[in-house]
Amino acid sequence: MLTLYGVYRSRASRPLWLLGETGTAFAHVPVIQAYRLPDATAADAPLNTASAGFLAVNPMGQIPAMTDGDLLLTESLAITLHIARTRGGALGxxxxxxxxxxxxxxxxxxxxxxxxxxxxxxxxxxxxxxxxxxxxxxxxxxxxxxxxxxxxxxxxxxxxxxxxxxxxxxxxxxxxxxxxxxxxxxxxxxxxxxxxxxxxxxxxxxxxxxxxxxxxxxx
Missing domain, CATH: 1.20.1050.10 (Glutathione S-transferase Yfyf (Class Pi); Chain A, domain 2)
Structure with missing residues (x-):
């Protein structure tokens, strides 16, 4: 399944809008930007762009990121183009x-x-x-x-x-x-x-x- 990492208040809004248009089923992991947190490294900090779990997905520590099977994309426009080509129908x-x-x-x-x-x-x-x-x-x-x-x-x-x-x-x-x-x-x-x-x-x-x-x- 396609998995999208990132919150709505980011460039993840682009693929999230497209996914809504296409009705595609996907997993959404709401990774927040580290700079928006008082202490991104705190034990109780939400999953963020400085979290080890997310850096294992995108070492650049930026959102959005997307996995689709073995494919990893880390640029929002590349993500939307991929979704449109593979699942977009008339939107592609x-x-x-x-x-x-x-x-x-x-x-x-x-x-x-x-x-x-x-x-x-x-x-x-x-x-x-x-x-x-x-x-x-x-x-x-x-x-x-x-x-x-x-x-x-x-x-x-x-x-x-x-x-x-x-x-x-x-x-x-x-x-x-x-x-x-x-x-x-x-x-x-x-x-x-x-x-x-x-x-x-x-x-x-x-x-x-x-x-x-x-x-x-x-x-």
Whole structure:
């Protein structure tokens, strides 16, 4: 059976959303990030990324990780692509061309959007968004995002989804990175097709279920 390691408040949200979409049976091991614990090495500490039991699975000490038989994957986008190929049905690529397009969009969003979008999320989360330093960080991140968001805008002006004219794993991979920029609504408002698309993605029942589980976890 496929086993997924990681909590909802992590990049495990990506495969967890996809697994919800596909209805795949899987084992879920809720490994929490060590930095979120007062003492990750305490005897009563929950299973975390510094626990010997988890390091035996992923020596990098990062979540998510996935095992599927003898296969071990430790990158969230690789995990979602594997699930989509092996269990995704219509959410997976229907041809070699769709596979290549899915990989392209997944790499695009990871390299061009995720890091500056996370800078916005982290600045909002740490309460410094209204300071001069925080406003500067957000402004710089937003400027870095305008070019890749324009690329998405151009694509989504003529296509309802990322690949194949239907909702697929490519939408999940891209949406979960663009989500980090949603805390800057005026930025997304500059790209109405992107804004409408991500709202459609997040209206899906599987996303809503994943998000409810994420919100139920301690912050």
């Amino acid at each position: 690529p229907a041809s070699e061309a769709e596979l290549s397009q899915t990989e392209n969009w997944s790499l695009f969003v990871a390299t061009a959007i995720e890091t500056p979008a996370l800078e916005i999320t982290y600045t909002l989360a740490n309460g410094t968004a209204d300071t001069p330093e925080g406003r500067s960080v957000i402004a710089i991140a937003a400027e870095k995002l305008r070019r890749p968001l324009k690329r998405l805008q151009t694509h989504l002006e003529t296509a309802p989804c990322m690949v194949g004219g239907r909702f697929t794993v490519a939408d999940i991979n891209v949406a979960e990175c663009v989500r980090y920029a949603q805390g800057h609504p005026s930025l997304l408002a500059e790209f109405p097709a992107v804004k409408a698309w991500i709202e459609r993605c997040q209206s899906r029942p599987a996303f809503q279920a994943m998000w409810a589980a994420r919100m139920a976890e301690p912050a």
